[in-house]
Amino acid sequence: MKIDKVVITHLHGDHFFGLMPMIQSLSILRKGSELLIVGPRDLRRILEEVEERTGSKPQFKVVFREIEVSKELELGKFTVQFFPVDHAGFETYGVKIKERDRPGKFDPAKADELGVPLVLRSVLQKGFSVKLPDGRIVRPRDVMGPPRKGATLVYSSDTRPTESVISAARGADALIHEATYLDELRDRAVATGHSTALEAGKVAEAAGVKKLILTHFSARYREEDLARFEEEASKVYGGEVIAARDFLIVDL
Numbered sequence: 001m002k003i004d005k006v007v008i009t010h011l012h013g014d015h016f017f018g019l020m021p022m023i024q025s026l027s028i029l030r031k032g033s034e035l036l037i038v039g040p041r042d043l044r045r046i047l048e049e050v051e052e053r054t055g056s057k058p059q060f061k062v063v064f065r066e067i068e069v070s071k072e073l074e075l076g077k078f079t080v081q082f083f084p085v086d087h088a089g090f091e092t093y094g095v096k097i098k099e100r101d102r103p104g105k106f107d108p109a110k111a112d113e114l115g116v117p118l119v120l121r122s123v124l125q126k127g128f129s130v131k132l133p134d135g136r137i138v139r140p141r142d143v144m145g146p147p148r149k150g151a152t153l154v155y156s157s158d159t160r161p162t163e164s165v166i167s168a169a170r171g172a173d174a175l176i177h178e179a180t181y182l183d184e185l186r187d188r189a190v191a192t193g194h195s196t197a198l199e200a201g202k203v204a205e206a207a208g209v210k211k212l213i214l215t216h217f218s219a220r221y222r223e224e225d226l227a228r229f230e231e232e233a234s235k236v237y238g239g240e241v242i243a244a245r246d247f248l249i250v251d252l
Contacts, residue, residue, distance in 0.1 A: 001031055005075060008039030009157035010092035016043065020050050027058040034061040038073065038080075040091055041066045067093055077150075083168050085159035088193025094157045096168045099150030103127065103140070110143045151252040154209070158216065160190070161199045169207035173252045176244070177203055178216035179229055185218075201233030201241070211252075212237055215244040 003026070008016045016039070026035065035058075037043070044064045051057055065073070073080040077100045082093040106125050116138055120130040129139045154169040156177040169175045180194035189196050195203075197214055204212040214229050221229075226243035233241045242250065 001029060004033055005036045007095060008043055010090060011040055011042060023058050024056055031060045034063060036063050038065045038067060083164045085157055085164055086162040087158045092157050094165055094168060095155045097153045101150045102148045104145030104147050107143050114138055160193055161195055161203050165203055166207045169209050172209045174211040174213055175204050175209040176213045176215055179214040180216050180218050182228060182232055197229040197232040198236060201237035205237040211240045213242045213244050
């Protein structure tokens with residue numbers, strides 16, 4: 001029920017078929033807030049046709065926004081950019097998510113030194129100046145450290161290794177890159193517009209990212225095979241490699 005934004009990178013079934021039943025479930029559960037769906041242009045037509053043919057109009061507001069490569073999308077404290085990738089000629093987009101710079105850390109010792117009452121400290125942490133009982137003005141910079149750079153996360157979507165991913169991910173805190181196959185099946189990866197773990201490692205190394213998270217493994221592989229994906233990518237990438245698993249949380 002907390003989901004209020006969904007991004008669909010391309011219209012292959014394994015990437016969007018779950019959207020319609022999710023909308024139906026949210027409607028049954030009486031979701032009250034708006035749902036924003038961002039995706040390729042044809043997704044709007046598909047959603048409208050499903051609604052018309054099934055008569056299952058959601059009981060909450062659904063807003064569709066077409067992906068625009070040239071524009072940044074503002075989503076709360078994040079900006080989202082889309083870029084085209086190489087998925088066997090099929091319209092597919094990668095995603096770059098940038099967190100806004102965060103305020104510096106609050107320094108209680110400086111606040112004590114300046115005599116800032118406890119009730120006014122949260123105001124300073126929110127970026128506002130305060131006036132003390134004796135008339136002095138204390139500004140956020142007087143008690144806060146330098147701003148902290150926001151995190152950057154890039155998702156390749158389904159793609160062959162491509163310069164657009166390297167460019168978008170340059171210096172990112174983490175790159176989530178598909179690794180559908182191990183390199184022994186590179187010919188299969190080329191034929192289907194996917195990447196191997198080794199190729200994902202090369203992209204991460206070229207981009208200079210801090211972490212590489214591998215995902216989108218072929219169903220032929222099992223849980224015990226994921227260590228092989230990490231090992232293969234690590235042959236060409238010097239940073240941390242993580243093979244994604246269900247419910248994985250990565251701290252950036």
